[in-house]
Amino acid sequence: MTGRIxxxxxxxxxxxxxxxxxxxxxxxTVLAPVAWSQTSQGKAERRDPLFLRFPxxxxxxxxxxxxxxxxxxxxxxxLPRQCAFVYADAYSRGQMSQSEVExxxxxxCNQKLGQLGPLGENYSADCRCQVVxxxxxxxxxxxxxxxxxxxxVSIFYRDDRGNVARLNGLAKYGALIGRDRSVRFxxxxxxxxxxxxxxxxNEAPSNGHFSISCFTGRFSGTGGYQSKTxxxxxxxxxxGQTNRGLPxxxxxxxxxxxxxxxxxxI
Numbered sequence: 001m002t003g004r005i006x007x008x009x010x011x012x013x014x015x016x017x018x019x020x021x022x023x024x025x026x027x028x029t030v031l032a033p034v035a036w037s038q039t040s041q042g043k044a045e046r047r048d049p050l051f052l053r054f055p056x057x058x059x060x061x062x063x064x065x066x067x068x069x070x071x072x073x074x075x076x077x078x079l080p081r082q083c084a085f086v087y088a089d090a091y092s093r094g095q096m097s098q099s100e101v102e103x104x105x106x107x108x109c110n111q112k113l114g115q116l117g118p119l120g121e122n123y124s125a126d127c128r129c130q131v132v133x134x135x136x137x138x139x140x141x142x143x144x145x146x147x148x149x150x151x152x153v154s155i156f157y158r159d160d161r162g163n164v165a166r167l168n169g170l171a172k173y174g175a176l177i178g179r180d181r182s183v184r185f186x187x188x189x190x191x192x193x194x195x196x197x198x199x200x201x202n203e204a205p206s207n208g209h210f211s212i213s214c215f216t217g218r219f220s221g222t223g224g225y226q227s228k229t230x231x232x233x234x235x236x237x238x239x240g241q242t243n244r245g246l247p248x249x250x251x252x253x254x255x256x257x258x259x260x261x262x263x264x265x266i
């Protein structure tokens with residue numbers, strides 16, 4: 001009797017173990033794509049909007065022989081997407097691990113962002129640097145990435161009394177200013193409400209004409225623009241006249257305080 005009971009227990013135990021193993025295997029099959037989606041959101045491509053937005057970074061990432069051959073390549077930008085007007089790319093040196101390169105990219109991005117000054121006059125969002133591409137794979141969902149170019153904007157103009165007025169917010173525009181003949185842009189106030197729209201029309205890679213209309217046409221202006229590299233961040237400076245013949249200056253790519261200190265004396 002004892003031997004028979006032992007055999008029956010072994011058979012039952014083996015069957016239970018098989019059922020548990022089958023359940024675990026099925027669970028892993030379901031969860032594996034979820035876990036993968038949290039670490040990889042698809043392969044980065046040379047013509048993706050992010051690389052069109054920052055052509056000098058694209059050159060290092062895809063073309064430059066030294067950086068392109070690095071064992072680890074990482075790109076960090078501030079998120080949410082409307083904050084992505086600076087970037088930091090980092091490449092492995094020696095025996096650096098992937099996590100070390102990622103930490104270097106985020107640290108460099110935060111440093112660049114901090115050097116430009118406070119963003120509160122332009123953004124209601126909390127802009128924070130984050131790794132978005134690591135070793136040619138996206139690590140955040142694509143719907144969180146910028147699908148166009150964004151940047152803080154400040155518009156300075158004189159009103160009918162001769163006083164200098166200022167409008168702050170953020171601009172969204174086509175990535176290929178200077179290469180496309182005409183690029184449309186829009187300006188939102190810090191609350192996310194669109195208040196202006198306009199067009200850049202290029203004459204050369206770094207300059208051309210602009211037109212802008214704000215507050216459903218109650219205020220407008222035209223003039224010329226220049227794209228400037230560095231000093232201290234890539235930005236666009238546009239100067240012209242309002243529809244009343246008064247001066248107007250628009251700065252895209254510099255936070256309000258820095259834009260005021262640099263270009264606010266019109």
